[in-house]
Amino acid sequence: MSNSPMRRGVVAGRLPADRIGANFSDLHPPLDAHEAAVAADRCLFCFDAPCMAACPTAIDIPLFIREIQTGRPDAAARTILSQNILGGMCARVCPTETLCEEVCVREVSEGKPVEIGRLQRYATDALMAAGVHPFSRAAPTGRRIAVVGAGPAGLACAHRLAMKGHEVTVYDARPKPGGLNEYGIAAYKTVGGFAAAEVDWLLKIGGITLECGKALGRDLSLAALREEFDAVFLAPGLAGVNALGAPGEDLDNVLNAVDFIAELRQASDLSQLPIGRDVVVIGGGMTAIDAAVQARLLGALNVTLVYRRGRARMAASAFEQDLAAAKGVHIITNAQPVAVHGNGAVREVEFEYTVEDGGKLKGTGETFRLPADQLFKAIGQRLEGAPDGLKIEGGKIAVSGAGRTSLEGVWAGGDCASGGDDLTVTAVAQGRDAAEDIHAALEG
Amino acid sequence: MADLSTDFVGIKSPNPFWLASAPPTDKEYNVRRAFAAGWGGVVWKTLGEDGPPIVNVNGPRYGAIWGADRRLLGLNNIELITDRPLEVNLREIKAVKRDWPDRALVVSLMVPCEEEAWKRILPLVEETGADGVELNFGCPHGMAERGMGSAVGQVPEYIEMVTRWCKANTRMPVIVKLTPNITDIRYPARAAHAGGADAVSLINTINSITSVNLDTMSPEPSIDGKGTHGGYCGPAVKPIALNMVAEIARDPECAGLPISAIGGITTWRDAAEFLALGAGNAQVCTAAMTYGFRIVQEMIAGLSLWMDAQGYARLEDFIGRAVPNVTDWQYLNLNYVTKARIDQDMCIKCGRCFAACEDTSHQAISMSDERVFEVRDDECVACNLCVNVCPVEGCITMEQLAPGALDARTGQTVPAEPADWTVHPNNPSARAAE
Ligand SMILES: Cc1cc2nc3c(=O)[nH]c(=O)nc-3n(C[C@H](O)[C@H](O)[C@H](O)COP(=O)(O)OP(=O)(O)OC[C@H]3O[C@@H](n4cnc5c(N)ncnc54)[C@H](O)[C@@H]3O)c2cc1C
Ligand SMILES: Cc1cc2nc3c(=O)[nH]c(=O)nc-3n(C[C@H](O)[C@H](O)[C@H](O)COP(=O)(O)O)c2cc1C
Ligand code: SF4
Ligand code: SF4
Ligand code: SF4
Secondary structure: OOOOOOOOOEEOOOOOHHHHHHHOOOOOOOOOHHHHHHHHHOOOOOOOOHHHHHOOOOOOHHHHHHHHHOOOHHHHHHHHHHHOOOHHHHHHHOOHHHOHHHHOHHHHHHOOOOOHHHHHHHHHHHHHHOOOOOOOOOOOOOOEEEEEOOOHHHHHHHHHHHHOOOEEEEEEOOOOOOOHHHHOOOHHHOOOOHHHHHHHHHHOOOOEEEEEOOOEOOOEOHHHHHHHOOEEEEOOOOOEEOOOOOOOOOOEOEEEHHHHHHHHHHOOOHHHOOEEOEEEEEOOOHHHHHHHHHHHHHOOOEEEEEEOOOHHHOOOOHHHHHHHHHOOOEEEEOEEEEEEEEEOEEEEEEEEEEEEEOOEEEEEEEEEEEEOOEEEEOOOEEOOOOOOOOOEEOOEEOOEOOOEOOOOOEEEOHHHEOOOOOOHHHHHHHHHHHHHHHHHHHHO | OOEOOEEEOOEEEOOOEEEOOOHHHOOHHHHHHHHHHOOOEEEEEEEOOOOOOOOOOOOOOEEEEEOHHHOEEEEEEOOOOOOOOHHHHHHHHHHHHHHOOOOEEEEEEOOOOOHHHHHHHHHHHHOOOOOEEEEEOOOOOOOHHHOOOHHHHOOHHHHHHHHHHHHHHOOOOEEEEOOOOOOOOHHHHHHHHHOOOOEEEEOOOEEEOOEEEOOOOEEEOOEOOEOOOEEEEOHHHHHHHHHHHHHHHOOHHHOOOOEEEEOOOOOHHHHHHHHHOOOOEEEEOHHHHHHOOOHHHHHHHHHHHHHHHHOOOEHHHOOOOOHHHOOOHHHOOOOOOEEEEEOOOOOOOOOHHHHHHHHOOOOOEEEOOOOOEEEOOOOOOOOOHHHHHOOOOOOEEEEEOOOOOEEOOOOEEOOOOOOOHHHOOOOOOOOOOO
16 A cells, blocks of 8 residues: 555655656766767867866866767776776766866856766766776786775775785675665665676776675774785775764654665665655755655655755755755755654754854754654764774874875775765775875885 | 849849759759749759660768767768759759749759750750750769769860850850869869850869778768769868869959859858859858758848948949959068967866967967966967867957067067068068069
8 A cells, every 4th residue: 555745654655656766767867879979079178177177086088078079988988987997986976066067168158067977977887888897907916905895985996906916805894885885875876776786897807805794893803904914995984973962862763864875775665665754854965965855755745954054054065955955855054953852753853043153153042843753864974983093183084195094004095084075086086096005005 | 121133144033042053953843942942043953965864873872071069061972963854854944934033043964075965955955944054064973984074174175165065056144163173273264264154153062082981991971882982062162162263263364254152152151251252143052951941041131131231232242352352372461460369258268279389389378277378479470270279259369460569479570561472581582672
C-alpha cells in the first residue's frame, strides 16, 4: 500500500515508484554527440586558460575540449584521466559553478560558461563504457605502500602508486570502497551505480589489493602499518559528526544527515525508504542541501533547511541553493536551534533568530517552532580517531608539502588533512600529489 | 528607398540578385517559387544538346566543410548539367518567362565545341522568349572530360571562337561564364571580350577534394569506394571570386566588359562587396541551396537599407567604387604605420591574441598576472593577426600613427609623405625619389 505525502510520521512509499525514479534521475543528463559538438565549439582554446588554473587537479581543459571537437573523445578522456583518475565522478559532482566554469571566459563575458563538467563526462563515460583502462604499470619496484581509506583521496593515491610500479594495499572500514562517492554524494549526481563501476574500472590498473571492513584503530594500527609497509597514506576522511548541543538532541528520528544519505545511497528500493512528512535540516553546506533535496524527492511534504547565519555565508553555492529552492525546500536563515521537543521521537524543533555582529553570532531572544517528524543534523563533520603521535592542526591532520605529516613515512590527504576545500576533486589532487611525493621519497 | 533595379546588358530585373545556374534553377517548379520569393532573375540550369540526357551519379554528389556549430562553409559537387530532356526544359522556360515577364531569365548552355551544335540550340532558346544565354565554360568535372565546360574555359582561343559563333547566331545577349581553374583569370576574360561577349560571369566552381574518408580511404563524396574532384563553392570561395572579379574590373584590356559576380555570395553584404568591385549583379547558388529561396528577402532589405544609409539612390551610384583602390603591392604606402590597440573594456581575457602574436614571431603582446593583455608598440609590426584571432569583434583595432609620431619599433618618426616600394631605398630598382 502506498502512502501519501500528507500522512504524518516517518513512512515509506510516499510517492509511486515511477515518480521516485524520475526524481532521482541524472541532475545533469549526459550530452549526446551533437550536444557535445555544439558545447565544445564554444570553447575558445584560451591561452594559459583560467579554467585550468581553477581546476584543483589542473586538467588541460582547452586541450580535452579540442580533442572532443576534433572527434576524439577517447583522446580527451586520456587527457582528463592522466590528471584526475576520478575524472568521471568529478565530472558529475564538482561544483563547477565555483571552480572551472566560474572563471571560464565565456562565463565572465557572456554569463554562460562552456559546459566543462558535462563535456568531461561525455569524454570519460565513452572511454569507461568501452571498458578501456588507458594506463599501465611501470616495472615493479618491490615497494609496498598502505593506504587507509578507499575514498577519492585514497583511490587516487593508490592508482598513481600502482602506475609507478609499487604494490598497494588499500584498507577501508566500510564494506564497500569509494568513500563518500559510494555513501555520501547525492544520488541524482551519480546514478546507475557509477561509483562502484568507477572503482572497478580504476582497479584494472592492477597492483592494488583492496581490504574492506578493516578499520584503522580497530583492526589495524599505524605503528604496525609503518612497520610492515614502506610508506603509509592516510585518507580516512571525516568520520565524526558535529553535535547540535541543544537539549532533546537524543530523541528518536534526530539523525546525522550523512547517515540518512548513506542509507539512501545504499537502499535497493528508494520507494521503501521511510521519510517524514515534516522534515527539518540544520546546516548550510552541501550535506544539508543534499539531505533536504533528497527528502523532498522521496516525498516529504514540508522540508525546511535552517541555517544560523545569512545566505551569503552558506557554504552551499548559489546553484545548490537555487536547486534546493526549485525542489521545494524552504530555506530559513539567521536562526539557530535552541531545543528539540518531543515525547520519545522528535515533534518540534525550536529556533531562535540571530543577528551577526561583526562576525559574532547573537541570539535575538525571539523564537519559533517548526513541526518535525525527522530532524537531520548537517552542521559539519570532523576528524575522528586520528592515530596518536600525528600533529593535528585546526582539527585536521597537519600536512606540509604534498601531504607529508609530522611522522616519517606517513602521508595524508583528502578531507582528513589540513589545507584545501573538502571536495572530491581536491581529495583526488591531494592523493595524486602525495603518491608522486611518496614515489620520489622512495625512489629518489 | 533605394532603387535596386538593374539593366544588365539589356536584361532588366527588379533587383541584382539572380540564382546561378545550378539545381535550384533546374525546373519550372523551383523557378516559379524562386520568383515568388523575390529573386530578380535566374540562370537556368545548364542545358546540353538534344538527344539522350546526361546521367548523374546515383550515390552522393556533395562534399562539404563546416565551421563552428556545423555551419556550411564550403560545398563541393560532382553533379553534371541538367539530366532532364531538352524539350522539357525549353517548354518550362517558355511557360515561366510568359508568367514572369519582369524577371530576368537567362539560359545556360553547354554543347560540343562545334559551330553546328551552337547553331542548333540557340534558335530553340530564342524561341522560348528567354532574355539571354550564359555559356558554361566553367564546369570542372564530368563535362570537361568530354571536351566541354572548363576544357573550353581553360583555352582562351576556344572561348573567343565559341563566343564569336554564338554572337553570330543569336540576337540574345551572350554572357560567358568563366572557370577559376586557370592561372590568370584575365586571359579568358580578354578572350571572351575579343569574341564579342556582352558580359562575363564568374566564378564557376573550383577543382577540389573536400575530405578523405579515413576508414575507406576514399575521397568524399564516395561512390562505391571511389571519389573524384568536384567543384567547390560556398562562403569559402568568396575571397577567390572577389579577387578574380577585381582583376577583370581593373584590367585595361577588359575595360567596359560587364561582370556578373558569382562565388560564395551569402548575404547582402557579400553582394555589395562584389558590386563595389565592379560587378553589375550578383548570382547566388550555395546560399540558396543551404537556406532556401527565402534568403533573398534578407539580401534585398539589407542592401536597400545600407544604400539608404549611404545615400546611394541607385546601384550605379556605388558599382565599381572600390575598383580604383585595388592596386599592386608595390604601390602600397609604406609610410602608413598602425599599431594594434586592445579595448580593455571589451577584452574577455581569453589570451588568444597573446598566443598568436607570441608564437608568430612578433612577441608584441604582453600578459600580466591578472591576465591584462597589452600591445607593446616597440614590437608590434601591425600585422593584424591579433585582430583576426580575437573572438570579440571590434575589441582589437588598428590605430594609425599620425605623421610626426614616433614609431617605437623603428625609432623613426612617421613621415607625412606617402612612399611605396618603388621608391624604397632597399629596392635595388627604385626610381630616384624626386
Ligand atoms: C553529503 C555529502 C555530499 C557531498 N557532495 C559533494 C559534491 O557534490 N561534490 C564534491 O566535490 N564534494 C562533495 N562532498 C565532499 C566529498 O565527498 C569529500 O570531500 C570527499 O569524498 C573526500 O574524500 P576523502 O577520500 O578524503 O574521504 P572520504 O570520501 O570520506 O573517504 C574516506 C574513506 O575512509 C574510510 N575510513 C574512515 N575511517 C577509517 C578508518 N579508521 N580505517 C579505515 N578506513 C576508514 C571511510 O570508510 C571512507 O571510505 C560531499 C560530502 C558529503 C558528506
Ligand atoms: C550542385 C551544383 C551544380 C552546379 N551546376 C552548374 C551548372 O550546371 N552550370 C553552371 O554554369 N554552374 C553550375 N554550378 C556552379 C554555380 O552556378 C556557381 O557558379 C558556383 O556554385 C559558385 O557560386 P556559389 O558560391 O554561390 O555557390 C553548380 C553548382 C553546384 C553547387
Ligand atoms: S576558459 Fe572557457 S573558453 Fe577558455 S579554455 Fe577554458 S573552457 Fe575554453
Ligand atoms: S598586429 Fe601583429 S604584431 Fe601587432 S600586436 Fe597584433 S599580432 Fe602582434
Ligand atoms: S584575443 Fe581579444 S578578447 Fe582575447 S585576450 Fe586578446 S584582446 Fe582580449
